[in-house]
Amino acid sequence: MIAQRVGTTALRRVAGQPKTFFTANLARISATQTRQVATQKLTHDDATNLLAQQRLQRPVSPHLDIYDKKQTWFGGSIWQRFTGSALSGGLYAFGAAYLAAPLLGWHLESASIAAAFGALPFAVKGGLKFALAWPFAFHALNGVRHLVFDLGYGFAKRTVIKTGWYLWGASAVAGSYLAFFL
Amino acid sequence: MASIARSALLKQATTASRMSSFATKPVVNNALRAAAFHTTSRRDLLPPLPQRVDGTINDPAPVPPTSPSHGSYHWTMDRLVAASLIPLTITPFAAGSLNPTLDAVLCATILIHSHTGFQNIIVDYIPKKRTPRARKIFTWGLNAATVVVGLALYEFETTDVGLTEAVKRVWTA
Numbered sequence: 001m002i003a004q005r006v007g008t009t010a011l012r013r014v015a016g017q018p019k020t021f022f023t024a025n026l027a028r029i030s031a032t033q034t035r036q037v038a039t040q041k042l043t044h045d046d047a048t049n050l051l052a053q054q055r056l057q058r059p060v061s062p063h064l065d066i067y068d069k070k071q072t073w074f075g076g077s078i079w080q081r082f083t084g085s086a087l088s089g090g091l092y093a094f095g096a097a098y099l100a101a102p103l104l105g106w107h108l109e110s111a112s113i114a115a116a117f118g119a120l121p122f123a124v125k126g127g128l129k130f131a132l133a134w135p136f137a138f139h140a141l142n143g144v145r146h147l148v149f150d151l152g153y154g155f156a157k158r159t160v161i162k163t164g165w166y167l168w169g170a171s172a173v174a175g176s177y178l179a180f181f182l
Numbered sequence: 183m184a185s186i187a188r189s190a191l192l193k194q195a196t197t198a199s200r201m202s203s204f205a206t207k208p209v210v211n212n213a214l215r216a217a218a219f220h221t222t223s224r225r226d227l228l229p230p231l232p233q234r235v236d237g238t239i240n241d242p243a244p245v246p247p248t249s250p251s252h253g254s255y256h257w258t259m260d261r262l263v264a265a266s267l268i269p270l271t272i273t274p275f276a277a278g279s280l281n282p283t284l285d286a287v288l289c290a291t292i293l294i295h296s297h298t299g300f301q302n303i304i305v306d307y308i309p310k311k312r313t314p315r316a317r318k319i320f321t322w323g324l325n326a327a328t329v330v331v332g333l334a335l336y337e338f339e340t341t342d343v344g345l346t347e348a349v350k351r352v353w354t355a
Contacts, residue, residue, distance in 0.1 A: 088296035095331035118355030
């Protein structure tokens with residue numbers, strides 16, 4: 001039984017019987033109830049350790065896969081980062097290789113790359129071009145979409161979702177056009 | 183009945199935990215009591231590392247000094263660079279003519295855009311407070327890589343045919 005509740009049944013019984021001696025003092029009895037508070041003196045180190053222990057109990061962000069897949073895996077925002085780092089990563093890798101080419105005896109001049117690329121079968125050429133053109137198209141189109149967001153337009157939830165799906169279609173069409181029809 | 187079961191669960195959880203004696207005070211008890219009601223498994227993406235208290239326990243979380251050149255000016259510059267890439271990319275292909283200066287400007291803008299993009303990724307995923315050494319290594323690694331690629335683009339622009347023309351030649355090969 002909880003300490004503060006001790007005696008409440010008795011008090012209630014008394015309150016149910018008017019004109020007894022105790023009812024006059026009832027207010028005073030309940031007002032003087034005390035609550036036991038236990039305090040503890042902690043050293044500086046103990047207090048620090050306690051706080052550190054308590055911080056470990058704080059809630060942590062849940063795992064990504066509890067969220068709706070449509071938002072986490074097909075959101076334009078993270079694919080902007082994927083496509084951007086793929087394109088820029090490719091540029092950085094090519095740049096480093098181009099600089100190291102004379103030392104390693106590689107031929108990365110535009111003429112030799114074009115010649116090597118031209119010798120590939122059509123399907124491989126198209127596939128490689130699409131692998132470059134689709135991320136470029138996606139990044140460019142979504143980049144414009146995000147710049148429009150940054151100006152404060154198109155932020156209604158329905159608009160964001162709708163333009164997100166248009167983006168996939170438009171980037172596929174634009175990527176295919178750049179890869180196969182140029 | 184329910185309270186009996188809960189207290190038994192609580193006792194079990196308390197003895198199983200690695201808490202020191204003073205940590206099994208109300209805050210911890212409440213967390214354990216709440217944990218008994220959770221039905222889904224806990225899968226933490228980033229479980230907290232051992233905690234360290236800087237200063238005294240009553241110090242508030244430090245607020246970094248404001249700096250527009252690392253904040254709003256940087257953000258605006260990022261957007262201006264990104265926006266300027268649209269005409270810079272379209273112009274040489276639409277006009278059909280090639281201007282070496284325009285090509286150099288395109289290369290420089292792409293380099294800045296890539297550098298700040300990679301920087302954003304590093305800042306987002308390698309927190310300074312949690313992993314200060316990795317943060318430093320990646321930041322300076324990126325700086326070095328950008329210098330190397332800048333040098334390579336300079337070489338490519340001055341000794342080869344330039345970026346736009348090279349893409350055109352490979353694309354139509």
